[in-house]
Every structure is written in C-alpha cells, then in structure tokens.
Amino acid sequence: MKIIVTQLVKIPSSFIPSLDRLYGAAFEAVEQMLANREKTSTKFYPNIPSVIAKSLKTKYQCNPRCQSVKHLILPICSDKGRVIKLVPEGFRIPAVFGKAIILTEWRHPIDGHIRQVELMRRNGKWFAAVCYNTAGAKPIEATTCIGVDRNSVGNVAVMADPTSGYVEHLGFNPARTKEVWRNRRKNLQKAKRNRLLAKMRHKQERRSKLESHIVSKRIVDYAALHCHAIAIESLKVMAKGSKIRRFSEKSQWSFARLETFIRYKAALRGIPVVSVPVEYTSQECSRCGQIQKPDGKSYHCGVCGHIDHRDANAGFNIAKRGNVALSDGKTRDSVSLRRGLLIVPYLGNVYARA
Numbered sequence: 001m002k003i004i005v006t007q008l009v010k011i012p013s014s015f016i017p018s019l020d021r022l023y024g025a026a027f028e029a030v031e032q033m034l035a036n037r038e039k040t041s042t043k044f045y046p047n048i049p050s051v052i053a054k055s056l057k058t059k060y061q062c063n064p065r066c067q068s069v070k071h072l073i074l075p076i077c078s079d080k081g082r083v084i085k086l087v088p089e090g091f092r093i094p095a096v097f098g099k100a101i102i103l104t105e106w107r108h109p110i111d112g113h114i115r116q117v118e119l120m121r122r123n124g125k126w127f128a129a130v131c132y133n134t135a136g137a138k139p140i141e142a143t144t145c146i147g148v149d150r151n152s153v154g155n156v157a158v159m160a161d162p163t164s165g166y167v168e169h170l171g172f173n174p175a176r177t178k179e180v181w182r183n184r185r186k187n188l189q190k191a192k193r194n195r196l197l198a199k200m201r202h203k204q205e206r207r208s209k210l211e212s213h214i215v216s217k218r219i220v221d222y223a224a225l226h227c228h229a230i231a232i233e234s235l236k237v238m239a240k241g242s243k244i245r246r247f248s249e250k251s252q253w254s255f256a257r258l259e260t261f262i263r264y265k266a267a268l269r270g271i272p273v274v275s276v277p278v279e280y281t282s283q284e285c286s287r288c289g290q291i292q293k294p295d296g297k298s299y300h301c302g303v304c305g306h307i308d309h310r311d312a313n314a315g316f317n318i319a320k321r322g323n324v325a326l327s328d329g330k331t332r333d334s335v336s337l338r339r340g341l342l343i344v345p346y347l348g349n350v351y352a353r354a
Contacts (some may be wrong), residue, residue, distance in 0.1 A: 144319075229271060
C-alpha cells in the first residue's frame, strides 16, 4: 500500500528574491481572479507561470467561499512528474527556478514522483510543503493488542497492555485546558480584541495538534517495541444521538484527529490497527465481564471486587475486543482508502510527521 505524506522543506535564501517577485505578481493575479471569476484562462495572467495560474484558479477562484486572501500560498501540481522534477539531491521546478535544485533530505523513500508542492512565506522565510507517495512497511505478525481509550475528561488517552498489565496515561487534560482557553476567549470577545482572538485560536490549534502527535507517537512506539497491534474504539462522535457528543463539544477535543495520527504512524511502521465496538467499554469489568457503572474516574466491580481506574479498565476491555477481532482477521490499517492509497491529510501549518 502507498501512503501519501507531506514534508516541510525550508527554501534556501538564494531563492528568496525570485520568490518574492513571484509572490507579488501572484497576489495581483489572485485579486483579479476574485474580482472577475469568469476569467479562468491562464492567458489573462501572463505575469505568472501557467502552472501556478492553473493551481491558483483551482485553489482560490473556483472556491465561492473565498472572498479575499491575506497569506497567499503558491500551489504547483506535479502533473505526474512533468512539472516537478525529482533528482538525487532533491527536486527542481523548471517553471519557477529553471535548473536550480532545492536540496532536500527525504524522511521517507519516494515511491514514484512528487505529487504537489505548495510554496508559502512565513515571517520573511520561504517553505515548501512537498507531497509525495511512500510505500508502507510490511505488516508485522501481531497476535495481541494494546487498548487505547480516548477521553474528553482526564488524560487525552490511556494505553493498556493486557499481556503485562502495563497502563500509561498520555497527554494533558483537554477539558481543563480548554476551559481556561474558553474563559480567555470570552474576556477577549467582550473587549473586542479580534487580533488576539485569532492569535489565541491558532495557538490553541497548534497545542492540540502537538499533543495529538506526542500521544500517537508514544502509542505507536510502544506497539512497535513489543510487536503488538493497536485496538481503538470505533467512535462516532458527531452522530445524531451520540452520548459522547456533548462531552467532545465541551472539551473541543478532536477524537478523529488522534485516530488519524495513530493510523498513519502505524501504517508507516507496519503495525495493524483494529477498530472495536464502543458499547460498554467503560462499564464492563475487564476481569469478569459484568456490567457495573463507574463512579467518576474510579471503577469497582460489585461481583468480583475488581478495583481499577475507569479509563484503564476501558483500555483493557478495548484490548480484549481487539484480540478477538485480530484472531478473526478483522483489521483496518488506513485512514481513508482512495485507489489503494493511504491518505495522510494536511492539517493547517502542522504537517504529518512520523
């Protein structure tokens, strides 16, 4: 299976003068595109290369929601390697830089050609988001699973290993942290500090993504070290009538993003990922299987007397269900399959990283 990943590359300073000139011309072209959306042909924008004009038309002009652009991004489609040339030292974009080579050390071996490059300017520096295919690792032969319980209250996730009894609470408390951010936003909204609101929103988004990366990397590292598969709940947070919908909205934590990070990191290392039913994972006793409602974060079984942390108990139940699914051969190693490709989505300014 091929995996689509995105790598952030810093552009050398020697390319900055030509990129700054291109940025000014492209900005004027985008303003013309948004002012007159009927001019879709590249002949109306002779000051920029046609390959960039086509991509700008698709990204901005064809988007009815886009009314203005503050931070312009210059997308370039590879056209199956005809526009973006892959060389041993890095890659070339003849339409923009001629024969000059952007030196790059690839994190993963490229399978085929570069799919797309997005050039962006941040604080006077230029970066390129390079999207390419890489081959997934050969799946390991795992016979047991570790369970991962994702939470909106308490730690971000709890990892439980039934084979050794090891439990690890990962990440910060999203509900408590988001409550602090919510109060700050409320005060800034009353004072009409819109710039600080936007800055705080971006900071909050970066913090959440960073925590998801740290938690998912720890889970995948542990699974790879002990040759375990990963079992996670098949959550449908935004489904109508979902019981956990109000908790996720209260904490504003993305369960799907953490699952996406776990899945693509696991696919890069050949670790199977198993989806299990979510019903009664927190109420079922991991020892005897009886149903008992927990008291807050503590769990006490009235039948066998088992006492445990609620999330740890849920993690063991998820692992047990994963072991059953693994023995039946029911695994799903992808985030979203499209023509046999594992899609790792681009998420803001934080790119997919293993």
